[in-house]
Amino acid sequence: MTDTGSPVIEAKGLTKRFPGVLAADAVDLTLHRGEILGLLGENGAGKSTLVKMLFGVYDPDDGEVFLNGQPANISDPGDAIDQGMGMVHQHFQLVGPLTVAENIVLGAEPRRGLFIDTKKAADDVRDLSERFGLDVDPDAVVEDLPVGIQQRVEILKALYRGAEILILDEPTAVLTPQETDELLQVMRELADSGVAIIFITHKLREVLAATDRVAVMRDGKMVGAAVTEGATQESLAELMVGRSVVLQIEKDDATPGDTVLEVANLRVRDDRGQMAVDGLDLTVRRYEILGVAGVEGNGQRELIEAITGIRPVQDGHVSILGHNATGASPRSVASMGVAHIPEDREKDGLVGVYSIADNLVLNRYFEGGMAKGGRRQFGVINRNAEDLVARYDVATPSIQTPVKSLSGGNKQKVIVARELSSSNELVIASQPTRGVDVGSIEFIHQQLVAERDRGAAVLVVSAELDEIFSLADRIAVIYEGRIVAVIPAADATREEVGLLMAGAGAH
Amino acid sequence: MAVATPARPTTSSRSTFNITPWLIAAVVVGLLIAAWSWKSGDTEAVFGRTIRASAPLILGGLCGLISERSGIVNIGIEGQMLIAAFAGFMASSYTASAGTLVSILLGIGAGMIAAALVGAFMAWCAVTLKMDQIIAGTVVNIFAAGFTSYAYIQGRTQAGYPQWTIPGLSDLPIVGKGFSQGPLTYLAFVIVVLVHIALYRTNWGLRTRAVGEHPGAVDTVGVSVSSLRYRNMMIGGALAGIAGMLLIQSASVFNRGMTNGIGFISLAVMLFGRYRPFGVLGAALLFGFFNGLQSQLQFRQALDIPPQFFGMIPYLLTVVVLAVAGLAARPPAAAGQPYEKG
Numbered sequence: 068m069t070d071t072g073s074p075v076i077e078a079k080g081l082t083k084r085f086p087g088v089l090a091a092d093a094v095d096l097t098l099h100r101g102e103i104l105g106l107l108g109e110n111g112a113g114k115s116t117l118v119k120m121l122f123g124v125y126d127p128d129d130g131e132v133f134l135n136g137q138p139a140n141i142s143d144p145g146d147a148i149d150q151g152m153g154m155v156h157q158h159f160q161l162v163g164p165l166t167v168a169e170n171i172v173l174g175a176e177p178r179r180g181l182f183i184d185t186k187k188a189a190d191d192v193r194d195l196s197e198r199f200g201l202d203v204d205p206d207a208v209v210e211d212l213p214v215g216i217q218q219r220v221e222i223l224k225a226l227y228r229g230a231e232i233l234i235l236d237e238p239t240a241v242l243t244p245q246e247t248d249e250l251l252q253v254m255r256e257l258a259d260s261g262v263a264i265i266f267i268t269h270k271l272r273e274v275l276a277a278t279d280r281v282a283v284m285r286d287g288k289m290v291g292a293a294v295t296e297g298a299t300q301e302s303l304a305e306l307m308v309g310r311s312v313v314l315q316i317e318k319d320d321a322t323p324g325d326t327v328l329e330v331a332n333l334r335v336r337d338d339r340g341q342m343a344v345d346g347l348d349l350t351v352r353r354y355e356i357l358g359v360a361g362v363e364g365n366g367q368r369e370l371i372e373a374i375t376g377i378r379p380v381q382d383g384h385v386s387i388l389g390h391n392a393t394g395a396s397p398r399s400v401a402s403m404g405v406a407h408i409p410e411d412r413e414k415d416g417l418v419g420v421y422s423i424a425d426n427l428v429l430n431r432y433f434e435g436g437m438a439k440g441g442r443r444q445f446g447v448i449n450r451n452a453e454d455l456v457a458r459y460d461v462a463t464p465s466i467q468t469p470v471k472s473l474s475g476g477n478k479q480k481v482i483v484a485r486e487l488s489s490s491n492e493l494v495i496a497s498q499p500t501r502g503v504d505v506g507s508i509e510f511i512h513q514q515l516v517a518e519r520d521r522g523a524a525v526l527v528v529s530a531e532l533d534e535i536f537s538l539a540d541r542i543a544v545i546y547e548g549r550i551v552a553v554i555p556a557a558d559a560t561r562e563e564v565g566l567l568m569a570g571a572g573a574h
Numbered sequence: 575m576a577v578a579t580p581a582r583p584t585t586s587s588r589s590t591f592n593i594t595p596w597l598i599a600a601v602v603v604g605l606l607i608a609a610w611s612w613k614s615g616d617t618e619a620v621f622g623r624t625i626r627a628s629a630p631l632i633l634g635g636l637c638g639l640i641s642e643r644s645g646i647v648n649i650g651i652e653g654q655m656l657i658a659a660f661a662g663f664m665a666s667s668y669t670a671s672a673g674t675l676v677s678i679l680l681g682i683g684a685g686m687i688a689a690a691l692v693g694a695f696m697a698w699c700a701v702t703l704k705m706d707q708i709i710a711g712t713v714v715n716i717f718a719a720g721f722t723s724y725a726y727i728q729g730r731t732q733a734g735y736p737q738w739t740i741p742g743l744s745d746l747p748i749v750g751k752g753f754s755q756g757p758l759t760y761l762a763f764v765i766v767v768l769v770h771i772a773l774y775r776t777n778w779g780l781r782t783r784a785v786g787e788h789p790g791a792v793d794t795v796g797v798s799v800s801s802l803r804y805r806n807m808m809i810g811g812a813l814a815g816i817a818g819m820l821l822i823q824s825a826s827v828f829n830r831g832m833t834n835g836i837g838f839i840s841l842a843v844m845l846f847g848r849y850r851p852f853g854v855l856g857a858a859l860l861f862g863f864f865n866g867l868q869s870q871l872q873f874r875q876a877l878d879i880p881p882q883f884f885g886m887i888p889y890l891l892t893v894v895v896l897a898v899a900g901l902a903a904r905p906p907a908a909a910g911q912p913y914e915k916g
Contacts, residue, residue, distance in 0.1 A: 124915070145796025160791040162784040163907070173784055174795030182775040224795070 073136035074099050075151075075263045076121065076232055081130035083116050090116040092287040093130065098232065103254060103264045105274035105295065108284035109307055109504035110475050114267050117284065118234050121265075122154050123147040153225020157237040159217055163210030167203050168192045171224045195223055200256055214362070215246035222253070226262075233257065234265045239273055243362050244532055244565030251277040269307075269505075271300040272533070283307055308505045316512045319520070321540035324353030327493050327524035328374070333383035335366070335373040342381070343369040345548035349526075351493065356515065356525040358539025358556070360532060362568050366548035367528045368410055371497050375407045376400040377415075388492055401430055404492030408482055408499050410528070412475075416482045419471030423463055424452035426470045427485050459484035460510060476507030483511055487518060494518045497528045512538060532561055546570050599856055602863055610748045616874065620866040622751025626824065628862025629755075629762035630655070633817035634840025635847060635854035636769050640810040641693075643773070643849060644803050645786040645908040646700045649711030651814050652837025653718030654689040658818030660722040661688035663828035666732035674733040681732065681822065682758070686815035692718075693811025697804040704912035715837075723830045735823040756823040758816060763855075765813065770851040782806055786906030789913040799913045835889065842892040846899040849906065857895075864888050 078096040082089070091113045098104050108114045119125045121132060123141040132139045134150055141147045144154075161170050168188045177187040192205040201219045209217060218238060225233055235254070239247045254264055254277055266278060274281055274295065281298060283291040283306040291306040304312050330349040337343035344366040351357045361367055372378035374385055376397040385393045387403045401407070409415035417426050428437055428448055436447045452466040461480045463473060470481055479499070487494065496515060500508040515538060519525045529535050535542055536556065543553045544567040552567050610617035634651045641648035662685030669677040692714055699710035735756045743753040773779035781802055785792045789799045814837070821832050843861055847853030864887050872881035 143796065144794055148796050154794065156790075156794065158790075160788065160794045162787045162791050164787060165780070165784060169780055169784075170791070173780060173791065174797045176777045176780060178777065183777060183780060228795075 074133075075135055077133040077136075078117075078121060079131050079133070081117065081120050081127045081132070083120055083125055084128050089287050091120065091127075094284070094287075094289050096121075096282060096289070098263045098265060100231075100263050101258050101261050102280065103258050103266055103278045105278035105281040106265055106267045106284065107269065107271070107274055107281055107303060107307060109269060110502045111504075112284040112307070113287040114284055115236065116287070118154070118236065118265065118267065121147070122152060122234060148228050148230075151229060151231040152234065153222075153228060153230025153232070154234040155218065155221040155225060155236065155238055157240060159221055161209050161217055161220060163208075165209060166205065167207050167209060167212075167220050167223075168205035170209055170220055171195075171205075171227050173224075175228055191227065192223065195226055199223075199226060199253075199260070201253060214241050215243070215249065218242070218246075218250065219253075222257075231261065232263045232265070234267070236267045237269075238266070239268060239270060241363065243569045244561060245569055247273065270533070271303050274298075274303065275300065285309055304505055310506070312505050312509055316509070316516060316537050318516045321355040321519070323355040323540070324522070326350055326352050327388055328526065329384075329386045330370075330374065331384040331386075333370070333373060333385065334381040335369040335378055336381055337366075337369050343548050344373065346383070347545075347549055349543060349550055351524040351526050353522050353524050354519060355540045356519050356527055356538050358535040358542045359526065359528040359545050359550075360535045360539075360542055360564055360568055361528075361530065361545035363530050365545050367497070367530075367545055369548075370545070371407075371410065371495060371528060374400070375405065375495065404490070406486035406489070406491040406494045408479075408486050408494075408496040410497035410501075412478055412482055417470050417478060420469050422467045423456065423461065423470055423473075423481055424448055424466045426481055427452050427455050427466075430485060431489070455484040455488055458488070459514075474504070475502040476504045479503050479511060480507060483514055487514055490521075491518065491523050494523050494525045495528075496525070498530065499527065500529075500531070500534060508534075532564060535564070536561070544568055594856075596856055598860055602860065606748060614747070616870055618748060618751045620863070620870045621749055622754065623866030623869055624859060624863040625752040625755060626759060626862070627865035628858040629759040630817040630820040630836050631840055631843045631858035631861050632762045632766060632855055633813045633820070634837055635843035635858055636765065636851060637810040637814040637817070638841050638844035639847070639849055639851065639854055640769070640782070640806050640813070641696075642844065642909045643782050643786040643906055644806040645789060645906060645911065645913070646697065646803060646807060647707045647711070647910040648693075648696060648807070648810065649708060649838075649841065650692065650696055650714030650718075651711075651817075651840050652833050652835070653711075653714035653716075654692045654811055654814035655818035655821065655837050656718040656722055656831070656833045657692055658685035658689040658815035659821050659832060660718075660726065660818075660828055661685055662815070662819045663732055663822050664730075666822075667730045670731075670733060677733055678735060682816070682819050685819040685822070686812040689815030689818060690808040690811035693807035693809075693814070694804060696811075697807035700807075700912065701800050701803050707910055719831060722828075726828060726830060731827060732822070734826045756820075758820050758823050761816065762820065765816075766851050766855045769813075773851060783906075786908055789908050793913070793915065803913075839888060839892050842895045842899075845903050846895045848899075848903045861888055861891060864891050 074097045076098045078094065080093045080095065081091055082093055083091040094117055096117065106114050116125065120127045123143045123146050132141065139150060141150065171192050172188045177184040177191065189205040196203050201223055203216060203219050203223065209220060238250060242250060251273065254266065258264055268274060275298065278295045281293050281295055281303060282289060283303065285307060328351040330347060333344050333347045334342055335344035347370060359367060369378060373380050376395050380394050387405065390403060392400055392403060413419065428451060431437060432443065437444055449466060456463060456466055459480050461477050461484065463477065470478060494515065499511055499515065503511065515525055515527065527538050539556045541553055542556050542559050542564060543550045544564060546568065606617060606621065634655065637651050637654065638648055662681040665684035666677045666681030669680045696710050696714060699705040700707045737754060738757055738760065739754040744750050773782065781792055781797055785799055785802050792802065793799050822828065825832065839861060843854055843857040846857035868884040868887040871884040
């Protein structure tokens with residue numbers, strides 16, 4: 068909050084090169100005691116590289132770091148921890164089967180003789196959690212705890228090691244809106260007690276709500292710094308992308324037509340054999356976008372995989388345009404006019420080592436003149452690729468480039484191009500803009516709305532409320548494998564949907 | 575909240591009591607008493623043999639447990655045992671002039687060091703080279719079988735191990751023969767307790783349990799994943815080394831291929847014991863019992879069928895256990911995966 072004395076952390080000219088990429092280019096950063104700094108940038112902008120250098124995971128090729136005015140020598144995370152830094156990783160670094168206390172003291176265990184002093188460990192954790200208002204039960208097993216509480220454990224882990232500088236890497240990505248609000252409040256309390264916080268995110272709303280200052284990165288460079296007061300979402304987005312962007316997509320009201328997808332009493336098991344979709348009903352009609360909102364892991368993945376034929380259906384019914392599609396093969400579902408933009412594009416959407424041209428025909432390499440008598444027709448395939456790369460604005464040196472070398476946003480555009488370029492009755496898009504830069508988000512959203520306006524039924528699954536509210540005509544909230552509410556988007560509030568996502572509507 | 579929290583068996587931090595092996599042990603005890611009242615001599619022989627046969631399985635199982643809890647799948651236990659038996663026997667044999675006790679101790683030391691070095695080799699494959707761990711283990715097994723057969727010199731001998739008969743206990747009915755064993759056999763049972771305490775009460779144990787579940791969690795608090803895995807593979811190797819020396823203790827001589835699958839059965843023991851030291855103990859006793867039973871049945875020609883059929887019992891049991899218990903046991907989450915930083 069206040070700028071008193073020398074900064075707790077000051078980085079000057081930090082540079083990191085990876086083969087072929089300048090991931091961080093002479094980046095400066097200052098952070099004061101009790102201050103929350105928002106570190107904003109798109110995926111691949113260099114935020115993670117920067118904090119990994121601060122935290123000793125990467126060795127900077129150039130530049131210096133000062134801690135409390137002194138040159139710091141940090142060669143691995145252990146050094147960083149010793150010098151008062153703590154990091155809460157985007158993917159929790161917690162051991163599921165161990166208790167909260169065990170996770171927190173791991174690596175810095177209080178000892179009595181040869182043994183761990185388990186009582187002291189639990190007491191220390193209890194003290195800490197009272198002091199910072201982070202309520203946890205030291206004896207609970209971590210894997211039984213909700214994600215929001217697990218995150219508290221991560222924060223406590225850093226505080227237990229005496230962290231005065233806390234780096235939070237995309238901490239809200241896995242939280243419900245309510246949990247996010249709680250976290251932002253906890254961050255403010257920590258800052259008031261003197262902790263300096265670097266808050267990494269790409270969510271503009273959270274930056275505005277929680278930070279004192281903002282630093283914006285783009286293409287490995289620090290492109291802007293601002294005091295949060297007075298900044299707007301638009302001004303920050305422009306800094307991030309380098310041009311002005313449309314955050315709220317323009318679309319007309321929906322005029323829904325016939326039912327295209329009908330799911331009735333569907334039950335689907337997850338990989339572990341648990342019933343992940345448990346009696347789910349859903350309808351999507353022509354000329355509308357149904358947004359399925361929910362915290363990840365509530366059956367969204369299994370629902371989509373069941374509809375698209377990838378995962379077996381235990382019970383219930385799926386029909387597409389009145390035809391029974393329950394348990395149909397993926398190809399026969401696709402041939403009913405279903406486009407699928409999968410949740411995990413690397414794993415389910417693309418073959419990384421294949422060229423863009425080949426990836427663009429993964430769903431139709433066998434038809435439409437792409438192959439004759441088993442021989443692939445490269446003329447047709449390449450013309451198709453040239454056309455789609457141009458129409459869908461994929462930035463690539465060539466259509467023969469392996470798809471794995473593209474950025475996240477361009478990979479997603481390849482999938483969108485492939486799936487949306489044939490005329491579809493139903494478009495299913497799972498987390499369509501996850502890890503995608505703001506510029507591409509805008510483009511992908513426009514494509515989905517265009518599909519709706521053309522007459523397709525569109526089903527969007529997203530954990531991002533902003534995305535749901537921006538796209539959906541109706542919002543279906545999924546919780547523990549069921550749709551607990553369906554609300555017209557015009558009548559829905561973030562608070563209401565957030566509560567439903569957290570299970571408030573399930574009884 | 576939407577975190578799936580199904581009730582499932584865990585390799586939990588608390589050494590939650592696992593009833594299955596103990597239940598089976600209780601049934602076995604009941605049967606033993608019944609059998610003893612029917613044929614006392616045979617029953618006592620079976621019991622003595624149970625203890626003797628279970629000891630190498632205990633240590634092999636603990637070797638697998640420590641490896642896998644650290645995140646490395648060790649299928650090279652068989653090879654580690656064989657190399658230890660060979661190295662230990664050779665060491666004892668060549669130092670015979672130094673006296674019985676010294677040569678035996680040198681043999682045990684050589685066996686433990688040899689197997690620990692093999693463990694270090696597997697750690698190098700798994701941690702440094704990030705090789706497929708199954709292949710690393712297979713390499714060890716094939717090398718061990720080939721090398722020891724090739725390098726073995728026929729006709730060498732070594733001093734016999736002493737037999738420690740515990741006064742009083744060894745006179746008890748049924749279990750008496752269990753208290754007349756070589757020193758390494760007793761050691762195996764002591765090591766179960768030591769490993770249990772170390773795993774659940776010490777820093778090392780907490781870190782070991784963590785590194786097999788989520789190495790990133792260990793790395794990010796400043797503890798080196800590599801050195802912990804190297805160290806644990808060597809500790810596990812040393813235990814497999816003692817297991818190998820147990821075979822020398824029984825036979826007093828090295829034989830080609832003398833491990834005879836014990837290292838592989840140890841993996842079944844580890845699995846059936848659900849990656850817990852006392853679970854391993856219970857499972858090893860069960861396997862040891864069937865081993866004792868089959869050898870007694872073969873010896874007595876009790877039934878009019880070829881003795882080889884009885885010889886199959888322990889191996890059949892292994893297959894059954896791997897099929898049934900393998901479903902229930904939940905291995906450490908990171909077992910088998912090389913750790914990638916960052």
